[in-house]
Amino acid sequence: MIKKKMIAMLLAGGQGSRLGVLTANVAKPAVAFGGKYRIIDFPLSNCINSGVDTVGVLTQYQPLKLNQHIGIGIPWDLDRNVGGVSILPPYEKSTSSEWYTGTANAIYQNLNYMEYYNPDYVLILGGDHIYKMDYQVMLDYHQSNHADITMATIPVPIEEASRFGVCVTDEQGMIREFQEKPEHPKSNLASMGIYIFSWKVLKESLLKLRDQPGCDFGKHVIPYCHERGDRVFAFEFNGYWKDVGTLGSYWESNMELIDLIPAFNLYEEFWKIYTKNEWLRPQYIADSGLIDRAIMGDGCEIYGEVHNSIIGSNVLIEKGAVVKDSIIMNSVSIGKNTLVDKGIIAEQSQVGSNCKIGVGEDNVPNQVKPDVYAFNLVTIGDNTVIPDGVSIGKNTAIAGVTTLHDYPGGVLAGGETLIKAGDLV
Numbered sequence: 001m002i003k004k005k006m007i008a009m010l011l012a013g014g015q016g017s018r019l020g021v022l023t024a025n026v027a028k029p030a031v032a033f034g035g036k037y038r039i040i041d042f043p044l045s046n047c048i049n050s051g052v053d054t055v056g057v058l059t060q061y062q063p064l065k066l067n068q069h070i071g072i073g074i075p076w077d078l079d080r081n082v083g084g085v086s087i088l089p090p091y092e093k094s095t096s097s098e099w100y101t102g103t104a105n106a107i108y109q110n111l112n113y114m115e116y117y118n119p120d121y122v123l124i125l126g127g128d129h130i131y132k133m134d135y136q137v138m139l140d141y142h143q144s145n146h147a148d149i150t151m152a153t154i155p156v157p158i159e160e161a162s163r164f165g166v167c168v169t170d171e172q173g174m175i176r177e178f179q180e181k182p183e184h185p186k187s188n189l190a191s192m193g194i195y196i197f198s199w200k201v202l203k204e205s206l207l208k209l210r211d212q213p214g215c216d217f218g219k220h221v222i223p224y225c226h227e228r229g230d231r232v233f234a235f236e237f238n239g240y241w242k243d244v245g246t247l248g249s250y251w252e253s254n255m256e257l258i259d260l261i262p263a264f265n266l267y268e269e270f271w272k273i274y275t276k277n278e279w280l281r282p283q284y285i286a287d288s289g290l291i292d293r294a295i296m297g298d299g300c301e302i303y304g305e306v307h308n309s310i311i312g313s314n315v316l317i318e319k320g321a322v323v324k325d326s327i328i329m330n331s332v333s334i335g336k337n338t339l340v341d342k343g344i345i346a347e348q349s350q351v352g353s354n355c356k357i358g359v360g361e362d363n364v365p366n367q368v369k370p371d372v373y374a375f376n377l378v379t380i381g382d383n384t385v386i387p388d389g390v391s392i393g394k395n396t397a398i399a400g401v402t403t404l405h406d407y408p409g410g411v412l413a414g415g416e417t418l419i420k421a422g423d424l425v
Contacts, residue, residue: 002082004117006139006196008052009107010043012127013060013100018246020372021381021399021419022346027059029127030066031250032329032347034257034266035295035310038069039244040127041275044076044085049271050135052123054083056113058106060090060099075274088113102214103193104221108206114199122202124195124217130253130264131192131241132271138196138235145173148201148230151222152194154237164190165218167234175232180218189234191218192241201230240264248375251344254310254327258293279313279330288319297330304334318353326358335388342394343378351380352388360393364414373397373417 016028023031029040040057047055055078059066072078073085088110090099100106107114107124114122121142123135133152142150153167166185168177179185195217205225209215226232240263244250256263266273279298285291289302296302297313304321312330317323320337327344334340335353342358351357358378366373373379373395380386381399390407392398393414400420404410412418 002117004054004083004119006052006121006123006135007054007056007083007114007117007119008047008123008125008135009110009114010040010047010055010057010125010127011103011106012040012057012066013063013106014126014128015061016128016245018372019244019250020247020369020379021397022247022250022344022379023062024381024399025062026065026382027061027063027127028245030062030069031244032312032327033130033244033250034254035297035312036277037273037275038066039130040066040069041076041273042130042132043125043127044070044073044078045271045273046131046133046135047123047125048076048078048274050133052135053078053080054117054119055085056088056110057085057127058088058100058110060106063087063089069276071276075276077274083117086113102216102220104206104209104215104217105212107202108210108215111203111206114203119199122197122199124193124197126193128245129192129241129243131237132239132264132273133194133237133241135196138194141235142196142198142233145233146231147196147233148198149222149225149232150196150235151175151232152192152237153189153234154192154241156188156190158185158188161185161188161190165222166190169234173233173236175226175234178222178226178232180223189236192237193218195222201225246375247344247372247377247379251327251342251375251377255308255325257310258295258308277313286319289317304336312347329382340378342376343380345380346382346384348382349380349384349386351386352390354389355386356391357386358394359391360414362394364393364395366395366397366415366417368397368417370395373415 012029016023078085165180242253281299283300286303290305292307299314303319304317307324309326314331316333318336323340329347334351338355340357376394379397385401392412398418
């Protein structure tokens with residue numbers, strides 16, 4: 001029988017709807033981050049750096065790019081004969097067939113996978129956060145407290161605590177009260193959505209709650225285990241952790257990478273972030289090129305100017321173009337004399353010449369999704385084509401192959417949304 005001390009179950013099926021057109025065709029964990037990475041690289045790298053060599057990745061929404069990126073796990077040293085990385089999509093059973101309907105329901109549907117490894121502990125992770133954490137330290141804490149469940153927590157401003165599950169703990173760190181997204185939080189210690197369960201406790205609770213609609217760890221499993229008297233502890237994490245669930249937080253966390261003293265350091269030798277690298281040819285910076293505070297991917301050709309931006313691999317920025325305070329993902333081309341200011345441009349997109357992206361009045365509310373397309377950003381989905389000579393205002397979203405006819409007077413005003421047929425808002 002195979003026996004593992006701890007295995008990880010990584011929930012990577014989320015749609016990430018608050019990222020708008022960036023997740024129209026890809027799952028949120030597969031969205032590019034920091035020039036050469038994808039969001040899922042961070043928890044996968046944390047696993048291998050922590051000595052966790054068996055990881056089940058639970059996929060659901062738009063899994064193709066995520067599956068291609070993970071492959072058999074070679075970049076993370078997870079191509080193992082025993083253990084390694086396994087992709088776990090929903091599947092048809094002999095008696096029923098259903099999608100994953102909640103975080104705990106997704107784990108329940110993969111009980112057979114976990115039982116195969118007969119672990120002592122199961123680590124539950126989300127695939128959509130940016131952070132570095134040594135899960136072995138968390139496991140040591142779990143064991144030293146003889147805990148049944150240990151929940152990773154982080155202090156947040158009290159005015160933001162209602163967005164999270166919050167914990168009230170005693171002096172030993174045991175959770176005495178747990179509130180899921182309370183209107184009036186009693187604590188600012190927020191759940192990070194990272195749990196270590198002793199295997200027996202996890203299995204029993206999942207079987208007990210298997211008929212609970214949309215079974216979720218924060219809403220159902222943790223309260224159930226707490227009420228029945230399980231030992232539930234809070235492991236307080238004080239490092240960098242960012243939920244990149246909105247366009248604003250996604251843009252901000254990318255920009256933090258290029259601060260003079262970055263809040264999140266990608267260059268530490270002792271805790272490397274691994275990724276699949278598809279581009280190996282070197283960058284080329286022309287004599288007309290100017291780069292000021294930027295991260296640049298492999299294979300870029302820069303003939304214009306780049307200021308305070310994240311540039312992915314295989315990006316072409318033509319002569320006279322100016323890119324500032326922006327995120328440009330892999331294989332994007334930006335034409336001559338085009339300005340991009342506070343833009344997020346997804347992969348394989350083409351921006352024409354003489355365009356002005358991100359101009360005009362600030363804080364114009366988006367007419368379709370004001371809570372998504374905000375922060376004075378211009379968000380451009382993957383495989384989008386923008387014609388020459390157009391002007392695009394702030395808090396806008398564009399996706400699909402567009403032509404000059406789609407821009408009355410050559411303008412997409414601030415707050416407008418231009419989604420061509422076949423693409424999602």
